Amino acid sequence: MSSAQFEILLIASFVAVACALPGVFLVLRRMAMMSDAISHTVLLGIVIAFFITKSLTSPLLLIGAALMGVLTVSLVELLNRTQLVREDAAIGLVFPAIFSIAVILISRFAGNVHIDTDAVLLGELAFAPFNRVKLFGLDFGPEALYITGGILLLNIIFIAAFYKELKLATFDAALAAALGFSPILIHYALMTSVSLTAVGAFDAVGSVLVVAFMIAPPAAAYLLTDRLSRMLIYSALIGIFSAVSGYWLAYLLDASIAGSMATMTGASFLLSYLLAPERGLLAQARRRQNQRIEFALTMLTMHIANHTAAHEAEIENEVVHLNEHLKWTPQFAMEVVGIADRMGLVQQREGLLTLTESGLKRANQEFSN
Amino acid sequence: MDISQLFYDLFFDYTLRTVALGSAILGIVSGALGSFAVLRKQSLLGDAISHAALPGIVLAFLLTRSREPVILMLGALIAGWLATLFMLNVVNTTRIKNDSALGLVLSVFFGFGLMLLTFTQKLPDATQAGLDKFLFGQAATLLQSDVVTMGIISVIALALLMAFWKEFKLITFDPEYAASLGFPVRFLDVLLTTLLVVAIVIGLQTVGVVLMSAMIVAPAAAARQWTDKLSLMVILGGLFGALSGVSGTLISGSMERLPTGPVIVLCVSVIVLFSMLFATNRGLVWNWFRNLQNRRQLRAQAVLADLSTLAMQHPDEERGHSSAVLRAMSPNPDGVSLALKRLEEQGYARELSKDSWALTQSGQDEAGKEKKEAE
Numbered sequence: 001m002s003s004a005q006f007e008i009l010l011i012a013s014f015v016a017v018a019c020a021l022p023g024v025f026l027v028l029r030r031m032a033m034m035s036d037a038i039s040h041t042v043l044l045g046i047v048i049a050f051f052i053t054k055s056l057t058s059p060l061l062l063i064g065a066a067l068m069g070v071l072t073v074s075l076v077e078l079l080n081r082t083q084l085v086r087e088d089a090a091i092g093l094v095f096p097a098i099f100s101i102a103v104i105l106i107s108r109f110a111g112n113v114h115i116d117t118d119a120v121l122l123g124e125l126a127f128a129p130f131n132r133v134k135l136f137g138l139d140f141g142p143e144a145l146y147i148t149g150g151i152l153l154l155n156i157i158f159i160a161a162f163y164k165e166l167k168l169a170t171f172d173a174a175l176a177a178a179l180g181f182s183p184i185l186i187h188y189a190l191m192t193s194v195s196l197t198a199v200g201a202f203d204a205v206g207s208v209l210v211v212a213f214m215i216a217p218p219a220a221a222y223l224l225t226d227r228l229s230r231m232l233i234y235s236a237l238i239g240i241f242s243a244v245s246g247y248w249l250a251y252l253l254d255a256s257i258a259g260s261m262a263t264m265t266g267a268s269f270l271l272s273y274l275l276a277p278e279r280g281l282l283a284q285a286r287r288r289q290n291q292r293i294e295f296a297l298t299m300l301t302m303h304i305a306n307h308t309a310a311h312e313a314e315i316e317n318e319v320v321h322l323n324e325h326l327k328w329t330p331q332f333a334m335e336v337v338g339i340a341d342r343m344g345l346v347q348q349r350e351g352l353l354t355l356t357e358s359g360l361k362r363a364n365q366e367f368s369n
Numbered sequence: 370m371d372i373s374q375l376f377y378d379l380f381f382d383y384t385l386r387t388v389a390l391g392s393a394i395l396g397i398v399s400g401a402l403g404s405f406a407v408l409r410k411q412s413l414l415g416d417a418i419s420h421a422a423l424p425g426i427v428l429a430f431l432l433t434r435s436r437e438p439v440i441l442m443l444g445a446l447i448a449g450w451l452a453t454l455f456m457l458n459v460v461n462t463t464r465i466k467n468d469s470a471l472g473l474v475l476s477v478f479f480g481f482g483l484m485l486l487t488f489t490q491k492l493p494d495a496t497q498a499g500l501d502k503f504l505f506g507q508a509a510t511l512l513q514s515d516v517v518t519m520g521i522i523s524v525i526a527l528a529l530l531m532a533f534w535k536e537f538k539l540i541t542f543d544p545e546y547a548a549s550l551g552f553p554v555r556f557l558d559v560l561l562t563t564l565l566v567v568a569i570v571i572g573l574q575t576v577g578v579v580l581m582s583a584m585i586v587a588p589a590a591a592a593r594q595w596t597d598k599l600s601l602m603v604i605l606g607g608l609f610g611a612l613s614g615v616s617g618t619l620i621s622g623s624m625e626r627l628p629t630g631p632v633i634v635l636c637v638s639v640i641v642l643f644s645m646l647f648a649t650n651r652g653l654v655w656n657w658f659r660n661l662q663n664r665r666q667l668r669a670q671a672v673l674a675d676l677s678t679l680a681m682q683h684p685d686e687e688r689g690h691s692s693a694v695l696r697a698m699s700p701n702p703d704g705v706s707l708a709l710k711r712l713e714e715q716g717y718a719r720e721l722s723k724d725s726w727a728l729t730q731s732g733q734d735e736a737g738k739e740k741k742e743a744e
Contacts, residue, residue: 027465032472033413040579082653084645085590088468089412093590096583097638100631107628208420208483212476219469249484256487262480269473279463 004129009247011144012125012261015201016213016239018152021159022193023214024235027222028170033088034073034191035214037095039198039207041072044102046199051109062147062199069195070188072098125205125257151200158193159232162186167228209258213239216265220272223279238268296336298366299326301345304355305363318351378622384509388575389618391511391519392633395572396610398523399581400588401530402568404599404606405561407589408541413468414453414562415585417475419569419578421452423482426573427489438515442522442570449566452478479578506577508618508629519571526567529560530603537561538599576630584610587637594648613637668701669708670739673717675699676728677736689725 026032045068049061072094079090133140140146159166169176169186176183194214201210221234246261253260274281303326322333337353340346345359355363378385399415406414422445429444430436456470465473530537539547540557548554565585572581592605617633646654675698679690692709696702709726712718717732728736 027469030466030468032466032468033416036416036472036475079645082645084594084651084653086407086410086412088410089407089586089590092412092416092582092586093638093641096580096587096634099579100583100634100638103628103631104635107626208476208479211472212480215469215472216477219465219473222465222469223463253484253488254491255484259480259483259485259487262476263484266473266477266481269477273459273463281462284462 005247007129007142007145008125008257009244011142011148012205012243012247012257013240014145014148014152015205015209016217016243016261017236018148018155018197019201019210019213020217020235020239021155021232022190022197024218024221024228024232025166025170025190026194026214027218028228029190032215033091034076035194035198036211037072037076037091038069038191038195039210040095041098041102042066042069042195042199043207044068044098044105047102047105051105062196065199066192066195068098069198070192072195073188073191147200151197155193155197158189162189166190170228205261206258209262212262212265213242216262216269217242220269223272223276238272239265242268293336293339296328296332297340297343297345298362300336300340300353301355301359301363302366304346304353305360305367308355319348319353383513385618385622387511387513387516388508388622388629389615391516391575392508392614392618392629393611394516394519394523394614395568395575395584396588396612396614396633396637397607398526398568398610399572399584400592400606400608400610401527401603402565403585403587403589403610404592404603405537405541406565406585407593408599408602411565412586412590413471413582414565415569416582417456417471417478418449418452418566419573419581420475420482421478422446422449422566422570422573423479423578424448424485425451425482427482427485431485431489438518438574442518445570445573446563446566448478448482449569450563453562453566506573506575506580506630508575508621508633511575515574522567522571526564529564533557533560541599576633580630580634583634583637587634587641588613591637591641591644594644594651609637609640613640665704665707665711668699668704669711669715671699672705672708673712673728673732673736674739676712676718676726677733677740680728680733689721689727691724692726693724695726 023032023035026035042065045065046061048068049064052064053060055061075094075098076087076090079085079093080087085093129142131143133143133146165176165181165186168179169181169183173183176186197214198207198210201213205213217235217238218231220238221231224234225231242264243261246264247257249255249264250257250260272280275283277283300322303322319333319337322328322337323330326333328336337346337348340359341348344356345362346353347356380386403415406412425444425446425448426441427444428448429441433440452474456467456474459465459470459473460467536547536552536557539550539552540554540561544554544558547557569581569585572584576584588606588610589602591609592602595605596602613633613636617636618629620636621627621629621632644652646652649655672695675695676690678698679694692705695709696705699705709718709720712732713720717729717735718726719729721727
């Protein structure tokens with residue numbers, strides 16, 4: 001691995017964690033699509049700040065973009081408060097309009113400058129190591145490393161400092177308000193963090209990847225744990241895994257790094273969706289299957305207990321007849337009887353079923369319910 | 370370029386005519402189907418689907434090596450459809466909410482498409498030039514044959530919309546009731562969503578992935594402000610969509626380096642803003658004006674009651690009362706003169722001499738009526 005590759009991986013991991021942390025709260029607060037809106041509208045902030053400063057490296061660009069992110073949020077809320085459109089429609093109205101203004105400004109006045117929409121939307125991580133910080137003739141590493149690292153640090157400080165407030169405002173906004181924490185203040189602080197992260201990150205990786213890193217790892221972590229602190233840690237780890245594996249996927253296919261990383265966040269989510277120990281699809285299927293068998297066993301013991309009289313037992317308690325009495329397929333009947341036999345609930349004698357002691361107990365318990 | 374020249378070109382310039390026609394078709398379909406999406410709280414579904422279509426387009430190309438719009442659209446359709454199903458499944462089987470599912474599908478599908486696209490571009494027999502126009506949309510590259518394809522698909526989509534009008538209306542407003550009546554709600558749901566995907570896929574080439582979501586939401590949101598009737602909303606949505614499509618094309622055609630897609634989106638945004646401000650009944654300005662009228666009417670009624678009280682206290686003579694007295698009686702003295710003028714206009718009060726007001730006969734009747742109502 002060359003040092004450029006290492007730098008890219010480091011930048012990508014910084015971005016992944018920086019995005020995942022506020023992303024957790026977006027997912028929990030049901031505002032995931034706000035990240036999509038903000039990651040598009042910050043472009044206008046960058047363009048306007050660029051026209052003012054005439055420079056692509058000025059820190060004003062970051063500030064302008066962050067302000068535009070907050071403005072987007074306020075506009076959405078303003079539209080929402082008129083009650084003329086729903087919140088999702090408000091988001092869908094605001095960000096394309098702002099994004100359009102930015103695209104028009106770029107193509108009319110900045111056609112010959114290096115901010116084109118492709119680079120912003122899709123990002124070009126591969127070029128990140130070329131833009132280096134040099135002081136006194138010494139090389140201090142790529143600029144993107146410092147920007148993304150700084151934003152990561154800011155996010156960590158923000159969440160660590162306001163962890164309790166964020167948690168409360170997220171899970172019980174009414175209680176937070178009653179206790180005197182302003183949910184609105186926390187909302188805007190979080191949105192500022194999302195905006196800053198979007199700007200700092202999309203310079204390196206493009207706005208689509210920002211959305212992928214903000215939503216997919218937290219969504220995957222949401223299926224793995226019920227604790228907020230663990231969800232934050234898992235999201236960060238899943239983000240780093242997606243970034244690193246995505247980079248090598250891109251390397252292998254000679255394809256877009258941002259696209260491959262987004263793909264890997266999706267793959268991580270899919271894994272979690274399928275295999276999460278309690279909430280995954282497989283766990284759900286297994287639980288359903290277990291419940292089915294448990295229910296069938298109880299049915300079987302009750303059925304036999306109901307028909308222990310000798311003359312009935314002849315016809316009712318034969319294994320081959322279960323399918324017509326309990327409406328089971330012969331296959332399922334055999335399976336259930338087999339399990340019941342192994343568990344010591346029933347005994348089979350010449351195709352005739354009788355209850356054991358524990359089988360009778362189970363049936364009686366159910367009857368008394 | 371002056372306006373008349375522009376309109377001349379609209380009919381006789383090949384490129385401009387083609388692009389305008391394409392944008393108009395796109396506007397009609399997305400406005401009409403977007404109305405359902407907005408009412409069904411699926412405004413952002415368009416955003417997700419349009420992003421999700423990208424891998425479908427690239428895969429369709431990779432598999433067939435053809436750049437026929439129909440084949441690419443089919444790929445987009447399948448991908449958009451799969452994305453929708455995936456979202457529904459995630460929301461139904463986990464505690465992940467709709468918004469996260471949308472963001473997830475949007476970014477992951479799009480990233481996957483991007484990966485495929487860059488992978489394809491580096492293949493040796495790269496005849497794929499033009500695939501990336503779906504990213505940002507290049508209306509100027511529309512061909513007449515593209516527009517014909519768009520037209521045919523749109524007619525089919527709109528015909529289906531009309532054929533299932535009653536059913537779609539029912540599942541939009543009351544899906545439980547529709548299910549209880551025995552309508553195949555799931556099938557209808559899928560059909561309506563498929564039509565939405567079709568509308569989105571049609572628009573990708575014109576306005577691109579990012580801005581397509583605006584074409585779904587904005588015309589419908591504007592139309593919603595003007596009417597409470599679904600049929601009218603769908604027609605208005607289509608109209609607004611077509612209007613912004615054509616005007617956006619004209620404006621971007623009138624100047625150098627003005628990309629069509631963003632201009633169309635800005636046009637439709639202006640329509641939304643105008644509708645939210647000035648629409649009858651719901652618009653903000655309309656509402657403000659109506660509130661003002663209501664306040665004035667209430668104030669006039671209060672002054673009417675005061676005048677009637679004064680008249681009862683002086684039953685002997687036909688005399689007027691100065692506005693100073695009324696002002697003293699009113700909780701809002703500044704509004705009294707305006708209220709008196711209003712009462713005079715309505716024929717309930719008259720000015721006997723300068724600043725001396727009395728009720729007319731109909732004013733007395735009205736005051737009595739209101740008193741009775743109040744009791």
